[in-house]
Amino acid sequence: MHDYQRIADRIAADILSGRLKPGQRLPPQRSFARRRGIAASTAGRVYAELVRRGLVVGEVGRGTFVRAAPVPSGRALAEPATTAPVNLELNYPTAPDQAALLAPALAPLLRPDVLSEATRTAPADGTPAAREAARGLLATAGWRPSAGQVLFSGNARQAIAGALAALVRPGGRVGIDALTYPLVKEIAARLGVTLVPLAGDADGIRPDSVAAAHRAAPLSALYLQPALHNPTSATMPETRRRRLAAELRPWGLPVVEDRIWSFLSDDTEPFAAFAPELTYVVDGLSKRVAPGLTVGFLVVPEGRAGQVGEALRSGGWTAGRFALEAALRWTTDGTVDRLTTAKRADASRRQRLVTEHLRGFAVRADPRTYYAWWRLPAPWRADTFTAAAAARGIAVTPGPSFAVPARTPDLPASGAADCVRLGLASAPLEALEQALRTLASLARTTTPQGVTDLPS
Numbered sequence: 001m002h003d004y005q006r007i008a009d010r011i012a013a014d015i016l017s018g019r020l021k022p023g024q025r026l027p028p029q030r031s032f033a034r035r036r037g038i039a040a041s042t043a044g045r046v047y048a049e050l051v052r053r054g055l056v057v058g059e060v061g062r063g064t065f066v067r068a069a070p071v072p073s074g075r076a077l078a079e080p081a082t083t084a085p086v087n088l089e090l091n092y093p094t095a096p097d098q099a100a101l102l103a104p105a106l107a108p109l110l111r112p113d114v115l116s117e118a119t120r121t122a123p124a125d126g127t128p129a130a131r132e133a134a135r136g137l138l139a140t141a142g143w144r145p146s147a148g149q150v151l152f153s154g155n156a157r158q159a160i161a162g163a164l165a166a167l168v169r170p171g172g173r174v175g176i177d178a179l180t181y182p183l184v185k186e187i188a189a190r191l192g193v194t195l196v197p198l199a200g201d202a203d204g205i206r207p208d209s210v211a212a213a214h215r216a217a218p219l220s221a222l223y224l225q226p227a228l229h230n231p232t233s234a235t236m237p238e239t240r241r242r243r244l245a246a247e248l249r250p251w252g253l254p255v256v257e258d259r260i261w262s263f264l265s266d267d268t269e270p271f272a273a274f275a276p277e278l279t280y281v282v283d284g285l286s287k288r289v290a291p292g293l294t295v296g297f298l299v300v301p302e303g304r305a306g307q308v309g310e311a312l313r314s315g316g317w318t319a320g321r322f323a324l325e326a327a328l329r330w331t332t333d334g335t336v337d338r339l340t341t342a343k344r345a346d347a348s349r350r351q352r353l354v355t356e357h358l359r360g361f362a363v364r365a366d367p368r369t370y371y372a373w374w375r376l377p378a379p380w381r382a383d384t385f386t387a388a389a390a391a392r393g394i395a396v397t398p399g400p401s402f403a404v405p406a407r408t409p410d411l412p413a414s415g416a417a418d419c420v421r422l423g424l425a426s427a428p429l430e431a432l433e434q435a436l437r438t439l440a441s442l443a444r445t446t447t448p449q450g451v452t453d454l455p456s
Contacts, residue, residue, distance in 0.1 A: 004045040007036065008053070011046070015055050015066055022068035023384045026056065029064075057383050057400065062417065068387040084395035086435045091423030092291045093370055095342035102290070105329035109322070122321040124309035126152040130324050133331040134297050138259075138283055140266075143273035145281075145299045151309055152324060153296035156260045156284030158317035161187045163256045163280045163298060164221070166311035168193050172220035174256075175213055177205055179402045179416060181230050181258065184223060195223075197404040204229070204236035207247040214251060221254045227268045228261040231402050231421040232373045233366035235268055245275035252278065254301075259283045263340050264347055264368045277301050280308070285327055287370075287425075288336055288343070295319045295327040344368065350424040350432060357436035361443065370425040373399075376418050377443055385420055388442055394435045397421045 014020045026032065026047070033043035047064055050056040058064045095101070109118050125131065131147040138145065153159040160183075168174055170192030176184070178197040188195050196219065199209040204226065213219060226236040236244075248255065257271045257279050272279035281299040296319065300308045312318050319327075330336050351367045358374065365372035376385050382398035389396050399416030422439075424432060 002045075003038070004042050004049060007038075007042075007046045008049040011050060012053060012055055020066050022066050022387060023381075024066045026064045026066070057417075062381075065381065065383065068384045084390055085393040086427050086431050087395045088423045088427060088432075088435060089395045089397045091370055091425045093287060093343045093346060093425035094290070095339050095346060098290065098339065098342075101335055101338060102330065105333055105335055106326060108329070109325060114325075118322045118325040120321050122152070122319055122324050124151050124312045124318045125305060126150070126319065126324055127328075130328050133328050137331050137336065138281070138297060138299065140269050140273065142269045143276070145272075146302065148305060149299050149302060151298040151300060151305060151312060152319035153284075153298055153312055153317045154319055154323070155286055155291075155294050156258070156282050156296040157183055157187065158312070158315070159282040159284065159296040159298040160184060160223075160256060160258065161191070162308060162312040162315055162317045163282065163300075164188065164191055164193055164223075165315055166304075166308040167254050167256070167280070168220040173213075173217060175205070175210055175219045175222045176404055177223075177225070177229065178404055178406070179229075179231060179399075180223070180404055181225065182401045184258075185404065193220075195404050197406050202234065203240040204234065205244065207240075207244050210244070210247060210253075214253065219253060221256055222248070223256045223258065224271060225258045225261075226271050227259060227265055228366055228369050230261060231371055231397075231399075232364055233369040233371060234364075235265070235366065236271075238269065241269075241271055241274050245271070245278075248275060248278055255279045257281050260287055261369065263288050264344055264370070265366075272299065280304075285330075285336070288340055289327075289330060293323050293326055295323050347424070349429065353429075353433050353436055354422070354424065357433070357440050361440070370423065372422045372424065374420050374422060375415075376420065378418075379446060380443060381418050382416065382420050385443070389420075389439060392438055392442065394438060396439070397423065 029043040029047055030040055033040045047058065051058055055067055056064050057067050108114055130152065131150045134150045135145055135147060153162055164174065164187065173194045173196050174188065175198050176195045177200060185195060196213050198205045198213055200206055210222065226241060228235055255271060255275065255278050259270060259281060260283060262268065270281055272281050278301065284294060284296040286294040298308065347368055347370050350370065351365060354363060354365055354372050361377065362375040363372050382400055386396055386398040397420060399419030399421065402421065403416040427435065
């Protein structure tokens with residue numbers, strides 16, 4: 001065992017025993033090195049080891065703190081992972097009387113002759129009827145895919161995985177927003193893909209940042225959320241989309257465009273409208289309809305369906321036939337449209353509660369979305385606030401869950417260390433309102449942050 005690991009073990013023991021309290025700040029690494037009589041590089045390895053174990057969290061310009069909340073995981077955004085009475089991590093919207101709206105289309109599937117067909121396997125490109133229905137559902141005023149471009153997966157996450165598996169070899173680099181959907185980080189890690197955070201501004205990723213990263217070491221693809229970005233809810237303006245498309249075209253750099261929340265906004269053209277030959281559009285029904293019986297869509301450039309379809313098949317990510325048949329019926333009988341209308345109204349109601357109860361705080365939220373990005377007032381940090389909220393029965397997602405670690409020092413910090421994301425969709429309306437009141441009251445209090453002397 002190395003010296004730095006022995007030192008880390010002793011500090012870990014003090015954290016786990018409670019001698020070092022959650023939220024306490026450790027000394028700067030240089031001070032720690034002087035006290036221990038060790039090299040600064042060894043001190044850096046000690047702190048890095050504690051971060052790796054999930055015991056401390058380092059925040060640029062602020063220091064290293066004993067972690068006050070569990071290590072964030074993408075699981076919390078995909079399935080229930082907390083016993084908190086009010087869950088503002090999970091974010092699946094449900095419309096009033098949703099089950100009653102969904103049931104009629106499923107009834108014909110229970111007929112023996114129909115069920116026999118619906119329980120067969122389905123290819124990656126589904127059925128002709130499903131492709132036509134998907135084309136109509138995904139089309140916008142300025143973009144409509146052809147039937148040959150549409151593939152189906154079990155859900156949107158599987159569509160992302162299939163696209164990345166088809167486009168990026170293990171060890172390849174994918175450019176991405178410095179803040180992004182956490183499960184993309186987990187998907188990339190399992191595929192052996194390196195995510196490269198790119199500098200951006202209020203309009204999204206900057207084209208010059210893409211160019212600089214690509215010239216430093218070639219990128220294999222980009223992952224973008226141009227419409228209602230999760231977690232910030234920002235939408236990339238058309239001028240930026242056009243500039244970015246022009247930048248990427250000479251390199252032939254493909255783009256995986258995640259449009260899972262785009263159904264809440266009907267006035268934004270996809271990036272695919274500006275670079276159709278480069279863009280792989282991901283969407284799905286988990287938010288539009290329900291997470292338990294869903295279908296993902298993957299629209300690929302012309303001529304690429306064979307390669308991407310093979311990636312979906314080999315990964316086991318194709319859609320089930322029963323879900324595909326259910327989705328077809330919900331789409332063609334108007335159920336999806338009715339649910340979309342209801343959920344847009346519901347999201348607007350919930351955002352009004354955010355405006356009312358978090359007035360005066362630094363909250364970024366598009367009034368059409370089901371989430372809010374909250375920069376906490378000092379001295380709160382995401383870590384300590386998440387723990388304090390959990391103690392009051394409210395689960396929120398700490399900002400660092402969305403941050404892609406920078407691998408070069410020239411990129412600015414993501415700014416996530418003092419932010420949390422509030423998922424507004426899953427909690428009942430009354431519970432959400434009470435939770436927002438509680439969180440606002442909590443944020444107005446202060447939490448102690450002391451510098452502690454580490455044990456010898």
